[in-house]
Amino acid sequence: MSATNWPQMWFHFFRGLYRQLGVLGREIQGKRGRAVVIGVPLLMMGLFFVLPFVIILKISFSEAELAQPPYTSLWAWAEGGYLTIKLNFSNYLLLWQDDLYLGAYLNSIKIAAISTLFALLLGYPLAYGIARTSKAWRLTLLMLIILPFWTSFLIRIYAWIGLLNNTGVINNALLALGLIDQPLQMIRTDFAVYIGIVYCYLPFMVLPLVATLVRMDQTLLEAAADLGCRPTTAFFKITLPLSMPGIAAGCLLVFIPAIGEFVIPDLLGGPDSVMIGRTLWTEFFTNNDWPLAASVAVAMLAFIVVPTLLFEKVQERQEPAQK
Amino acid sequence: MSQPKRRQIQLAPWQDASAKPFVRVVGVTRTFGNTYAVDDVSLDVFQGEFFSLLGGSGCGKSTLLRILAGFIIPNQGRVYIDGVDVTDLPPYLRPVNMMFQSYALFPHMNVEENVAFGLKQEGMASAQVKARVGEMLDLVQMGGFAKRRPDQLSGGQRQRVALARSLAKQPKLLLLDEPLGALDRKLREHTQLELVAIQERVGTTFITVTHDQEEAMTMSTRVAIMDAGRIVQVNTPANIYEFPATRMVADFLGSVNLFEGRVVGTEGDDLRIRCDAAGCDLLIEMSQPLPEGTQVSVAIRPEKISLIEDAPLTDHNWLRGQVADIAYLGDVSIYHVRTTAGQVVRVQLTNVKHEAVQALTWDDEVVLSWVDTAGVVLTT
Numbered sequence: 001m002s003a004t005n006w007p008q009m010w011f012h013f014f015r016g017l018y019r020q021l022g023v024l025g026r027e028i029q030g031k032r033g034r035a036v037v038i039g040v041p042l043l044m045m046g047l048f049f050v051l052p053f054v055i056i057l058k059i060s061f062s063e064a065e066l067a068q069p070p071y072t073s074l075w076a077w078a079e080g081g082y083l084t085i086k087l088n089f090s091n092y093l094l095l096w097q098d099d100l101y102l103g104a105y106l107n108s109i110k111i112a113a114i115s116t117l118f119a120l121l122l123g124y125p126l127a128y129g130i131a132r133t134s135k136a137w138r139l140t141l142l143m144l145i146i147l148p149f150w151t152s153f154l155i156r157i158y159a160w161i162g163l164l165n166n167t168g169v170i171n172n173a174l175l176a177l178g179l180i181d182q183p184l185q186m187i188r189t190d191f192a193v194y195i196g197i198v199y200c201y202l203p204f205m206v207l208p209l210v211a212t213l214v215r216m217d218q219t220l221l222e223a224a225a226d227l228g229c230r231p232t233t234a235f236f237k238i239t240l241p242l243s244m245p246g247i248a249a250g251c252l253l254v255f256i257p258a259i260g261e262f263v264i265p266d267l268l269g270g271p272d273s274v275m276i277g278r279t280l281w282t283e284f285f286t287n288n289d290w291p292l293a294a295s296v297a298v299a300m301l302a303f304i305v306v307p308t309l310l311f312e313k314v315q316e317r318q319e320p321a322q323k
Numbered sequence: 324m325s326q327p328k329r330r331q332i333q334l335a336p337w338q339d340a341s342a343k344p345f346v347r348v349v350g351v352t353r354t355f356g357n358t359y360a361v362d363d364v365s366l367d368v369f370q371g372e373f374f375s376l377l378g379g380s381g382c383g384k385s386t387l388l389r390i391l392a393g394f395i396i397p398n399q400g401r402v403y404i405d406g407v408d409v410t411d412l413p414p415y416l417r418p419v420n421m422m423f424q425s426y427a428l429f430p431h432m433n434v435e436e437n438v439a440f441g442l443k444q445e446g447m448a449s450a451q452v453k454a455r456v457g458e459m460l461d462l463v464q465m466g467g468f469a470k471r472r473p474d475q476l477s478g479g480q481r482q483r484v485a486l487a488r489s490l491a492k493q494p495k496l497l498l499l500d501e502p503l504g505a506l507d508r509k510l511r512e513h514t515q516l517e518l519v520a521i522q523e524r525v526g527t528t529f530i531t532v533t534h535d536q537e538e539a540m541t542m543s544t545r546v547a548i549m550d551a552g553r554i555v556q557v558n559t560p561a562n563i564y565e566f567p568a569t570r571m572v573a574d575f576l577g578s579v580n581l582f583e584g585r586v587v588g589t590e591g592d593d594l595r596i597r598c599d600a601a602g603c604d605l606l607i608e609m610s611q612p613l614p615e616g617t618q619v620s621v622a623i624r625p626e627k628i629s630l631i632e633d634a635p636l637t638d639h640n641w642l643r644g645q646v647a648d649i650a651y652l653g654d655v656s657i658y659h660v661r662t663t664a665g666q667v668v669r670v671q672l673t674n675v676k677h678e679a680v681q682a683l684t685w686d687d688e689v690v691l692s693w694v695d696t697a698g699v700v701l702t703t
Contacts, residue, residue, distance in 0.1 A: 217425070217427065219423050219425055219427040220427050220429060220430075222392075222394055222414070222421075222423070222427065223421075223423055223427035223428075223429070224429075224440070225393075225394075225413070225414040225415045226392060226393075226414050226415070226419075226420055226421045226489075227415075227420065227440050227441030227444060227488070227492065228415050228416075228441055228444035228445060228492065229415055229440075229444050230415055233444070237440075238429060241431045242430070242431055
């Protein structure tokens with residue numbers, strides 16, 4: 001140990017330093033990577049959801065006026081350097097006081113709820129069948145379920161007009177067969193709205209149900225049969241409770257967009273099937289009352305957020321059982 | 324590998340010609356596509372037996388069990404349980420319960436509800452159900468876990484709940500599909516004996532499927548060895564181990580040295596077999612007379628061969644070799660001895676002395692020797 005090996009010592013020094021820098025670099029890179037991964041969707045949400053929502057919220061507290069833009073500003077500079085903020089709650093009061101709006105909300109909920117129920121009753125057997133077929137068939141059937149999405153939503157609703165019209169395909173066929181004397185009034189009724197909503201949103205019901213049913217352990221049904229349970233009882237005691245997360249997901253995916261649906265009731269619904277989406281449209285484009293339209297939108301959002309939160313709760317409760 | 328004597332004497336109805344079998348499988352065949360999963364299997368199991376179906380994967384043992392449970396309908400043959408033809412009965416009408424390999428506990432029900440499930444299907448009164456569930460949970464020592472959900476239990480606890488659930492309806496026959504397969508080794512050894520104790524207490528006939536020979540030997544009154552959809556041999560664990568019927572059975576159950584040779588004569592009760600690969604003659608007690616020239620295998624278990632220092636004066640049942648490999652397993656050591664003719668023979672010795680003071684080491688010259696009752700002559 002008399003002569004110190006300087007080159008070797010320097011080599012170790014630099015190698016150690018290099019490694020430390022490498023570790024530090026990876027650390028920073030990791031943190032930055034995480035920030036980017038979280039940040040991009042956060043930015044998207046902020047830019048395209050939070051910011052527009054804040055603008056809508058702001059408009060909902062203003063007053064309508066004949067100007068460009070057609071509403072008053074919330075704040076103004078008063079004499080003596082005061083900043084005055086005027087919050088107009090009359091729009092929200094009107095929503096509560098005028099039967100029209102409350103009626104539209106309740107009607108929206110009713111139509112969305114009934115449509116969701118029918119979508120579930122139709123979608124569950126469909127999903128059950130798809131989940132129980134062979135893998136190759138399952139993929140084919142799922143493709144068929146998604147296939148209508150390749151056509152424009154609007155065109156598919158127009159196609160239903162052609163089917164349900166008094167001179168449409170269904171009525172013509174029934175008349176030709178002699179089953180009816182005069183055309184059935186189907187178009188411009190709630191019935192047509194239900195058909196339109198169920199038809200359009202059925203895939204959103206079927207897909208989460210298939211996902212849940214496919215994941216279910218089939219030996220559980222064997223165990224139930226082994227313990228003396230007939231197939232129908234086994235369905236209600238085992239399959240149905242275990243597919244609850246899928247049912248909840250499917251129902252919300254249908255219910256939430258159905259509440260705010262505008263195109264379907266407008267094209268297929270009658271004059272008395274007033275849904276909130278249509279009311280909003282009227283206030284905005286016909287009456288040109290932006291503040292009132294904005295408050296309708298905010299109230300509708302509140303309506304939708306409540307079931308979403310409920311859904312989250314159900315999911316949370318189901319999660320430990322799913323493990 | 325010996326069984327407690329008490330059980331042997333108590334339960335030997337298969338030796339009694341007048342005893343009526345409790346479960347009868349008659350000529351059952353089941354095909355999947357072109358493969359015979361179960362191929363013309365006939366089997367009698369007696370009341371109170373702990374019967375094991377043992378075999379490698381794909382031998383058909385699970386299919387046979389599922390035929391007994393009613394999940395698979397056989398293409399041919401009949402299944403009788405307690406004298407009743409159940410071949411066409413669906414699983415929910417059979418007096419049979421099954422413990423699944425994955426346990427198949429209902430994840431949305433707690434322990435109590437799982438055990439009560441079968442009883443409620445019968446329409447039993449709730450007070451009775453409660454009493455029976457408590458009794459079953461005590462039997463498997465899970466009384467304190469009644470309100471837990473399956474995902475809050477360990478593997479061993481889930482296994483107990485599954486057992487309690489399958490026994491709750493007092494089935495005439497309990498089927499167990501790899502009952503201890505998901506447990507770790509230490510827990511498995513403990514649970515094997517416990518399962519036997521529970522079976523003796525409730526007196527139910529058990530049929531279990533396993534690929535673990537140690538498990539089958541520890542627990543069973545009788546074992547059926549299956550291979551390629553057929554039952555090769557049915558007997559008590561000791562009899563199967565000591566007197567395997569075929570090379571496959573001898574090789575599957577434990578390890579064995581097979582000496583290929585031909586019969587060259589008969590000497591008293593023994594057959595003289597010339598084995599060129601080992602380079603010696605073997606004199607082995609015969610189970611059946613065989614003509615000269617018959618090609619046979621002699622199966623000798625590694626623990627039935629001894630290592631001696633000097634060659635004996637006889638002209639048979641010994642050979643010279645060189646230690647090629649030593650596997651030290653703690654309680655025993657396995658010596659791989661290469662004979663002068665080239666065959667490698669496995670010899671198992673109990674380590675009665677400290678490992679360091681054992682004399683044998685690699686490349687030592689040794690003499691292997693055995694007695695005429697050590698081996699079995701196999702023709703198939």
